[in-house]
Amino acid sequence: MHVVATAGHVDHGKSTLVRALTGMEPDRYAEEQRRGMTIDLGFAWTTLPGGATLALVDVPGHERFVGTMLAGAGPVPAALFVVAADGGWMPQSAEHLAALDALGVRHGLLVVTRADLAPPDAALAQARARLARTSLGELPAVAVSAVTGAGLPELRAALDRLTAALPPPDAAAPVRLWVDRAFTVTGAGTVVTGTLGAGTLRTGDTLDLGGRSVRVRGLQTLGAAADRLEAVARVAVNLRGVDRAGVRRGDALLTPGEWAPAQVIDVRVHPPTAGRPNGAGPAAGSVVGGLPPHPILHVGAAAVGARVRPLGGDVVRLRLERPLPLRAGDRALLRDPGTRVGAGDGGSAGLILGVTVLDVAPPALTRRGAAARRAADLAAVDLTAVDLAAAGGRPGLAGELRRRGLARRADLRRWGVDPAGAEPVAGDWLADPAHWAALRERAAAAVERWQAAHPLEPGMPVEALRHALGLPDRELVAALAGPALLVADGRVRPAGSAGPALPAPVAAAVDAVLADLAAAPFAAPEAHRLAALGLGPRQLAAAVRAGALLRVADGVVLAPGAVERAAEVLGCLPQPFTLSAARQALGTTRRVAVPLLELLDRSGVTRRLPDDRRELA
Structure with missing residues (x-):
């Protein structure tokens, strides 16, 4: 199936053409038919000579319903642009053309209707001249009379050629169905309709609707039920357990986990070409400067108020009134709701402006000059890489990583960047190579500074290094270590190092303790002696980590090798032996003998018997 929007002219001309082409009435309301004015979106379909099915979205032409017109035209890839032979170019024509141009629509067909009332040549030439200066370019044209x-x-033959030239949709893409109509069917519940531009819908699918999980109860297209529908298609989706009041035009049915609702976005503004001689428009800077502070952003079938912050050049930041499921590369338009693209020779360009979404998760701008730096950064984004008409239609991975430094693979996909083929540095984290190399250097320098400031510590805590580098995930710290750093026991230290060297005062105090122990190996120094030497808990812990002392218990330290020496002494005793015998043989007190024997038990040197005597194992 192919879907085309009919736009460009007063309503009775378009609706009459649709009726003649399809045999269906696109105006659903009695008031529309009575007044000859389309108020809401109309839908009809037909089979073309080549066998393809064509669905038509008939959009209102009246200036009061421009928002509704944009809701119908936004998700549609091609336009049937209609002018009347007896009316020629009209204000509505300028308005619709400005919108199509802003949305970057490139495929279409020019139709001159009412050719039975006036020669079509003048209207045809007039319309072609204006279309040629827009994204639609030089369209094929047909003159018709719905009456004769x-x-x-x-x-019909021209529509066959148009649909054959449309780019093929991606049926495997995640679903984003913009809701353009919602209603209740007795016995079925809530039904929503929209144009499925990409992806596949199936009965039973679970989708996301405004953060709520919903189930597809049934599907229809062009009045026929279906179990599975692929893009491009006009679809009606029957939702299970959803109240009609909870769905509005501009909501979107989404594949769960594949879209990140965005409320702050950076976009590039495109100067208008519609109605300008030779396609020339105002400079980008002057266009941005003329933006109203609170325009409406139209994308898909959604219309959301926005607040504009110019960043520099043709780049602005938009803060939306509510989040929308957007991706980098999406084409949208900004409209000033207080004015209209008006009269005369093409209207007042600048009131409807096209934008391309560059970033849906932009960084905060908190420092002086941050806005200008951000604009310069985004100026490097190749517009052809994010033009929806270009292959892929999304920004490149290398450039996106260069701007972000680090990003998760799943987040990149949700933001509109294809991460295929990239090797993660840790988990699902991808990194810009230059940024990653700089992080390695910063990590080594940070660890070195930490060791200098904390000489008694066994290394820099992993969490402290994460904060120092501004990393979002602890697993990145371990990945950064590489050959220069070692991560162990929640600490980071230089690779090949057993720990920091003892400061000179601590080393001298340890030497004094070892001298005391040389004469009496198991007479551990008392607390007052350790305090006099300046060996508090931190200093003793550092000495133990460095292997300069052996910790037997809190406040009880002996020389390295004391376990082996104690085993030699106790081996000379009659087996088994008592605690008292061991204490006397070792020449020490119960303060030392009890924890030392327990240490020997844990080390497997001795074995404790049921009567509390011990023997060498």
Whole structure:
């Protein structure tokens, strides 16, 4: 199936054409039919000579319903642009053309209707001149009369050629179905409709609707039920357990986990070309400077108020009134709701402006000059890489990582960047190579500074290094260590180092303790002696980590090798032996003998018997 929006002219001309082409009435309301004015979106379909099915979205032409027109045209890849032979170019024509141009629509067909009432040549030439200066360019054209049927066969043949030239949709893409209508069907519940531009819907699918999990109860397309629908298609989705009051035009049905609702976005503003001689428009800077502070952003079927912050050049930051599921590369438009693209020769350009979304998760701008630096950074984004008409339609991975430094693979996908083929540095984290190399250097320097400031510590805590480098995840610290750093026991220290060297005062105090122990190896120094030497708990811990002392218990330290020496002494005793015998043989007190024997038990040197005597193991 192919979907085309009909736009460009007063309503009775478009609706009459749709009726003649499809045999269906696109105006659903009695008031629309009575007044000859389309108020809401209309839908009809037909089978083309080549066998393809074509669905038409008939959008309102009246200036009061421009928001509704944009809701219908936004998700549609091609336009049937209609002007009347007896009316020529109209204010509505300028308005619709400005919107299509802002959205970057490149595929379409020009139709001159009411050719039975006036020669079509003048209207045809006038419309072609204006279309040629926009994204639509030089469209094929057909003159028809819905009354006499003249030109309708040629129109059908032209539509066959148009649909054959449309780019193929991606049926494997995640679903983003913009809701353009919601209603209740007795016995079925809530039904929403929209244009499925990419992806596949199936009965039973679980989708996301505004943060709520919803189930697809049934599917229809063009009045027929289906179990599975692939893009591009007009679809009606029956939702299970959803109240009609909880769905509005502009909501979106989404594949869960594949979209990140964005409320702050950075976009590039495109100067208008519609209605300008030779396609020339105002400079980007002057266009941005002329933006209203609170325009409406139209994307898909959504219309959301926004607040504008110019960053520099053609780049602005938008803060939306509510989050939208957007991706980098999406094309949208900004409209000033207080004015209209008006009269005369093409209207007042600048009131409807196209934008390309560059970033849906931009960094905060907190420092002086941050806005200008951000604009310069985004100026490097190649517009052709994010143009929806270009292959892929998304920004490149290398450039995105260069701007972010680090990003998760899943987040990049949700933001609109394809991470395929990239090797993660840790978990699902991807990194810009230059940024990663700089982080390695900073990590080594940070650990060195920490060791200098904390000479008694066994290394820099992993969490402290994470904060120092501004890393979002602890696993990145371990990945950064590489050959220069070692991560162990929650600490980071230089690789190949058993720990920091003892400061000179601590080393001298340890030497004094070892001298005392040389004469009496198991007469551990008392607390007052350790205090006099300046060996508090931190200093003793550092000496133990360095291997200069052996910790037997809190405040009880002996020389390295004391375990082996104690085993030699106790081996000379009659087996088994008592605590008292061991204490006397070792020449020490119960303060030392009790924890020392327990240490020997844990080390497997001795074995404690049921009667509390011990023997060498």
